[in-house]
Amino acid sequence: MFNLQGTEISHFLFAMGCLLAAAHLLGFIAERLYIPRVIGEVSAGLVLGPTLLGHFFPDLYHWMFLGFSEEDKLFGLLYQFGLLMLMFSSGLKFQTHFTKEDMKITSVLVVGATVPSFVVGWMAADMLNIAPYLGVANNLLALKIVIAISIAVTSIPVISKIFNDLGIMQTRFAKIVIACAGIHDILLWIALGFATALASKGGVFTLATGLKSIFLSVGFIAGTLILGYLLFNRLTYLKQNLLFRASNMGYFLFIMFMLAALAGTLHVETIFGALLAGILVKLSMPKAVSERIEQGVSNISFPWFIPIYFATVGLQLNLVKHFNLLFFLGYLLLATLTQTLAIYISSRLIKQDRLTSINLGIAINNRGGPGIVLSTVAYSTGIINQDFFAVLVMLSLITSWFPGTWLRIVVNKGWRLMPGDENIISKQKKKINTIKSLN
Template sequence: MFSLTGAEISHFLLAMGCLLAMAHLLGFIAERMFIPRVIGEVAAGLVLGPTLLGHFFPDAFKWLFLGFPTEDKLFGLLYQFGLLMLMFCSGLKFQTRFNKEDAKITSALVIGATIPAFIVGWVAADFFNITPYLGSANNALAMKIIIAISIAVTSIPVISKIFNDLGIMHTRFAKIVIACAGIHDVLLWVALGFATAIASQKGVFTVGTALTSVGISLGFIFCTLLLGYLLFKRLTIVKQNLLFRSSNLGYFLFIMFMLASLAGSLKVETIFGALLAGIIAKVALPNPVSERLEQSVSNISFSWFIPIYFATVGLQLDLVRHFNPWFFLTYLLFATLTQTAAVYFTSRIMKQDRFTSFNLGLAINDRGGPGIVLSSVAYTTGIINQEFFAILVMLALVTSWIPGTWLRIVVTKGWRLMPGDENIVPQRRNDDKIKTITKSTTS
């Protein structure tokens, strides 16, 4: 009970170690090429998965990742942990302090970037022949919702990473984009919960089903944020909280797991619980505590769980046999133009200049982590098949690449991101300081 043989443990550690090392190596190379690290981490799964290793050396791939009956389940468990940690970290990036003007712009962008893009995606699903891409649930309505979300979704983790890498996290531009992405994604996760709910009911859809699913999701969000805020505020930093005193990180991980478990019990996606746990911690705790928590969570998450998660996404892709490049290019252009145009025109309505509006449009078009989460959840629940799963993952990767490259050009050239960010001085990360120290000690 609760045990593996020594040979199975040894084999799993070998496979996991190879995947983790490849994820960090290709992630490092991607960053040196000014590409978001997540692209390199997914590429690790492509290299060691069916796309390359499995295509040219199928026996080696099967031996490494399917070497004993439960090995795939162990990777599945790590995959789920990585997904939860990614959403928890995303919640910790949530922005809460705004002046009146920034709040007004953020609210307008949330509405303007969500509703038009979602509607266009929904309508476009009727023009695409989606039948060949339906998953085992065989639910066209659920897939239409997934398509609409894929057009409108934005990434907190990747765009935050881009801002950190460029040293512009302190700018007005970064604060507005991250806040917009956070609120944006919470709304879209409600739609995702609805899609998975109707998919699980094998095509049975009624108004009651819709109201129940959306009501449970919204009720869970509202109650969790309200009660969580009050409890975190009153019970976290007190002498009687022995769990917090014994381990700050352990306490918050416990809260995250409990909320994720509760979400799953209510048939709301478990990622909701992890995301809300991060948001509550960010909003309710004093800044020094939330920043220390974010640093602690980031250390363990971005060194192990999250790279394994993204690499495992790559392991599930077979771009040789299950990928249509022409359909992908069409879908990429459609999704990018729709989302960017929605943000651009909303920004112009808010009286922002053309260059600012273009910057906002490209930044909010970044689908990154949430785009991959969307594809993962839709695939595992049978809404989409492997071909469309590959399309959505590649869409998330390419739309992460575009803003990363463009914003680097803007910062390097010294151009203004938006009014209020004139003559900004990039603030480099601690990693850069460590690299500088390392170079000085080795020279």
């Protein structure tokens, strides 16, 4: 019943192994060039997918990735697991401890990053000819929502990786940026849930449909966090909790899968469940436990599931046939200027200095993993077509590049990220200079 033929298993393992190896190799090369690893991982799919291998050697591409009837479904399953693990990992990076001043800054930046960017994205959708980018759902309203989200979305995983690589994860700046990205993206996932609900209704929008979608998303988030916070800690450490005693990691993965399944049952995106499971662990578990779980999830996810997810995104792209370079460059300029200026102006309004405001604007203008998740969900639900899917993925990749380069310059120059981070930046600059002198 659950068996594949031996030749099919061998074929799939060969194709998956090649894709995984390419993802790690190109990710490694990207990091050596000070480019976020995710760009290299998606590039693996571009190299082995329709863009390069499929274009020059179409028979080899079809043999490798479409060699038997169920192969695409096996890759699809790994793709979904990678997506869930990415969102679970993102939730585990959620920040929980703030001073009143930091809460004020974060709140202003969340509003500043969301409202103007969403409005500009919505207006741009009205001004641009977006009809050629409609997906099979043929829902113009859902497409407009996706465009607005794509302008405003921010990435926790990529910016966290950049902070870790630069040794500035413990700075006040990093804490505020990650918190802003987390809260910001929860709001945008609610909007995405509304868009996917519209698409699933065959293009019919009613007030009842809209209110139901928003109520389900908000209710699921609030109910999970409130009930989870009250019950999770107590239930976890009960002597009768044999699953936790049998395997701590297995227990938390079980919670993640159950919340994702519940979200799907309620017609809320399954990624909500995985994200909230991570946030719940971060909020309710002692710091030592949440850090151990985060490390365990990283050990499971980043060697296999997450690289395969990003590489499979690349496999779905055909930049030769489905990519309008001029449209993309205009869209990139619009998204980058809108998000960066919105954050810069918001930061200046609360009396942050110019350099701090620039740093915040560039760091938050980083779409990375969530931008790719947005594009894949919108594409899979028929909101966008393959042409716009390629635009959104490339937007996520390019805007992930900017913050890493800029923040590396800031650290190397010994400039301040924001008030309160002077000592950390000074120590990091000395460390970098020491490494350079040894080399």
